Amino acid sequence: MGYISEKDKEYLKGEFDKYLKEKVKLLVFTGDNCQYCNVAVDIAKEVQDLHDAIEFEEHSINDELAKEWGLEHVPTVVITDGDKYGGRIRYVGLPSGYEFSSMIEDIIDVSRRTADVSDEVRAQLDMIDKPVKIQVFVTPTCPYCPKAVRTAHRFAILNPNITGEMVEAVEFPEWANKWNVMSVPHILINEDVQFIGAYPDEQYIKYVVEAYKKL
C-alpha cells in the first residue's frame, strides 16, 4: 500500500501516456530534522513508477546542486529537465492535497518543454531579462492555491530568468509569519511585491513586471 490509491494511479498513468513526451526529473532534497522528507520521497517514487519518462533522484540539501540552485529547506521537490529549467520549478514542503495536482501538471508541462499562456502574456514574459523569484505561500487545503502555484511555474517554464517556488505555510510557520501570510494563496515576488489571490495570468503578470521594473 502506497500513498496514492490504485485508482488514482490508473488515472495518472492514462494522463501520462497521453501527454508525456521528453524525460522529466523529479528531485527530492532531503535533510535532517525533516518530518515529511520520507513521505516526499515515497510519493515521488510512486509517481516515478507510473511512467518511464519520469526519473526520481534523492539529493541532500547540503549537496552541490542544492547550493547551485539556492535550496535551503527540506523537503524541497524540484521538477526539471535537468538542463534549462535547473531548479526553478519547485515546491518547498510537501506537494500534497490540492498541490499534488499542481505537481502532476508541472510534470506534464516540463515533459512537453512548454506551457500555455496567451500571446499577450507571453510578450510581457519575454521582456523579463533579470532574475525574478515568485514565491507562492499555500496551505494544502486551499482549493484556490494550485492556480497561483501553476501560474508561477508556467511563467518559470517559459522564461529562464523566473523561478517559481511554492511554500507550504503550515510546514514553515515562521517563514509565513515573516511575510505576514494570513490568507492564501499569498504571492511574494523578489521578496518585495506582494498580492493575495488566484488571479488570472493578465493580472498576475502585472505584479511580476512591477517587481521586475524595480530591479
Add this chain to the structure above:
Amino acid sequence: MELGFVLPSASRESKEVDLAIIGAGPAGLSAGIYAIRAGLSAIIIDKGNAGGLAEDAPFVENYLGFEGIKGEELAKKFKDHARNYVEISERNEVKDIIPEGEKYLIKAESGEYIARAIIFSTGTTHKHLGIPGEKELFGKGVSYCVTCDGYFYKGKKVAVIGGGNSGAIAAIYLKDIGVEPEIFEFMPKYMCEKAYQKMIEDRGIPYHKNVRVTEITGDEKVTGIKYEDRETGEIHEFAADGVFIYVGLVPMSELAKKIGVETNKWGYINVDQKMRTNVPRVYAAGDVTGTAGQIIIAAGQGAVAALSAYEDLMLS
C-alpha cells in the same frame, strides 16, 4: 497524517460538442454524467478546480449516502465519478460566448469550443459586506475561506460574520481545529439549520444575534470588529485576530446575461422546472439558479438540465 491527492484534469483541445457545461461544481459534474449516459457529446469547463464551492465546505453531513464527509473528499469523489464519462477542463475560464447561427462559440482561456447547447452551472461567489476595513484588511486578517486560512488562527480569537449555514459550518470547523470563533448574525434568531445550532451550542461557540457589524478595525492587521446591538443601538467592540465573512452569495451569471438569458433582480438565472432558461438550448443548474444552495440540490438540478438538453437536441 492524512494526505489528500487531488488529481488534475487538463484537457485543452478545442472541439465541437453537443453540450458545453460551464462550471464543474456538483451541478456541472452531475450534468456531465447524465449528458454522456444519455448519448450527448459534452465537455465541462471550469475556471478553477472541478468540485466548485463544495471544496470550501469543511464538513458535509446532509448529502445522501454520506453521514459525514469533508467537502474536499466529496468533491474528489464527484470528480472521479464524472471523469469516467466526461472530459473536464480545469483552470480554464470561459471568457466569452458568441452565438453563431444555431450554435455557440465558447471562448475559454485555453481552447475554443463549439456547442449546440449550454448549461450554466457557474455557481456563486462570496458577497462582500462593504464595511470600512473589509477591503483594506483583506489578507491581513480578513478572509472568506476557512479551509484555506483557518490554520493561521490556531489558538486565536476570530469573528465569523454571518450566522447562516455557511457561517455556522465555518465556525464549527474553526473551533474544531483549535481556533476560538464567535459568530455575529444580523437577524434576531439563529439563521442556520437546527443541526448546526446544536453543534454550535455543544461547542460553546458564542452566537451574537441581532447585531450589525459596522467596521473591521486595525491598521497593519485586523485587531477586531465594531458592531451595533440592533435593539439598543449601542456600539460594541470585539477584539479578534481574524474575521471570516460569510454573508451570502452573488450569482455568476454575467456570461449568461450576455447571450440574453434572463435573471431575477439579484442576478439568479430564471429557469423553469426543466431547468430551461428563456433562451433555446440554454439551461442553468445549481446555485446560480438561486435555489437552496445545497450540494444535493445542485446535483439534482444538473441532472434535470442535462436530460432537458438531451430531449431538446435528440428527441425534437
